[in-house]
Amino acid sequence: METAAVASKDVTVSLAEKKPKVVFVLGGPGSGKGTQCAKIVQHFGYTHLSAGDLLREERDSGSENGTMIKNMMNEGKIVPSEVTIKLLQKAMVENGNDKFLIDGFPRNEENRAAFEAVTKIEPEFVLYFNCPEEELERRILNRNQGREDDNIETVRKRFKVFLESSLPVIEYYKAKGKVREIDAAKPIEEVFEAVKVIFAPKVEKVKSSRCSSCAIL
Numbered sequence: 001m002e003t004a005a006v007a008s009k010d011v012t013v014s015l016a017e018k019k020p021k022v023v024f025v026l027g028g029p030g031s032g033k034g035t036q037c038a039k040i041v042q043h044f045g046y047t048h049l050s051a052g053d054l055l056r057e058e059r060d061s062g063s064e065n066g067t068m069i070k071n072m073m074n075e076g077k078i079v080p081s082e083v084t085i086k087l088l089q090k091a092m093v094e095n096g097n098d099k100f101l102i103d104g105f106p107r108n109e110e111n112r113a114a115f116e117a118v119t120k121i122e123p124e125f126v127l128y129f130n131c132p133e134e135e136l137e138r139r140i141l142n143r144n145q146g147r148e149d150d151n152i153e154t155v156r157k158r159f160k161v162f163l164e165s166s167l168p169v170i171e172y173y174k175a176k177g178k179v180r181e182i183d184a185a186k187p188i189e190e191v192f193e194a195v196k197v198i199f200a201p202k203v204e205k206v207k208s209s210r211c212s213s214c215a216i217l
């Protein structure tokens, strides 16, 4: 226990020194977070960390938390923040990159407040994929990736948790002017066109004065 606490402190210190740039990626189950993150990685050099994928790896690793994670996921419930944050911290410290897309996190107020308190990292912004429930259900039931939680009963529970616990987090960041909302009901390439606008470097507006070395106004 003492060793685990020390290891966790070391990770926290390393992360504080690294000061990574973080973008949170949120949206209902099946809204296309993973699909769009893969594209952002290719075009904009971020590293994609999916909280759900990290929890699935931990569940399957034979760790002491495995059974608890499995039960929570099958019920569509949110795993205690301590577990998820340790996995995210470790993944960020071990990775050479300094800019991360954190997909599916923070899922509730507890996730949000604990991440901020432990890591002292404030996201650059929150990318929010907004999509109606009927479309989410259609996508999840056609996904065929063998996920135990991709069944109609669990999807409905996950969507309820999204409305009750995750939307308030999005509202919290909206009030801080940090949410970039995307209509995720459109086809994949159209959604990515909207995503690109958000990630593309902003070109500074040229002042309307005469350029001294050329004839441009």
Ligand SMILES: Nc1ncnc2c1ncn2[C@@H]1O[C@H](COP(=O)(O)OP(=O)(O)OP(=O)(O)O)[C@@H](O)[C@H]1O
Pocket: 027, 028, 029, 030, 031, 032, 033, 034, 035, 036, 052, 104, 139, 140, 142, 143, 184, 185, 186, 187, 188, 189, 191
């Ligand atoms: N814009 C889109 N239009 C149609 N299908 C899509 C779109 N985006 C993603 N999909 C498909 O929907 C399914 C869910 O997408 P994805 O896995 O990216 O969602 P997610 O938000 O990561 O879901 P989860 O929260 O369950 O991990 C996949 O089969 C994907 O190919």
Ligand SMILES: Nc1ccn([C@@H]2O[C@H](COP(=O)(O)O)[C@@H](O)[C@H]2O)c(=O)n1
Pocket: 029, 050, 051, 052, 053, 055, 072, 073, 074, 076, 077, 078, 079, 080, 084, 103, 104, 105, 106, 107, 111, 149, 158
């Ligand atoms: N912050 C999180 C993220 C995910 N979970 C659990 O994992 C399930 C799947 O997540 P996806 O993002 O891959 O859909 C989710 O339903 C939760 O059970 C979590 O607890 N905390």
Ligand SMILES: [Mg+2]
Pocket: 033, 034, 050, 052
């Ligand atoms: Mg996903």
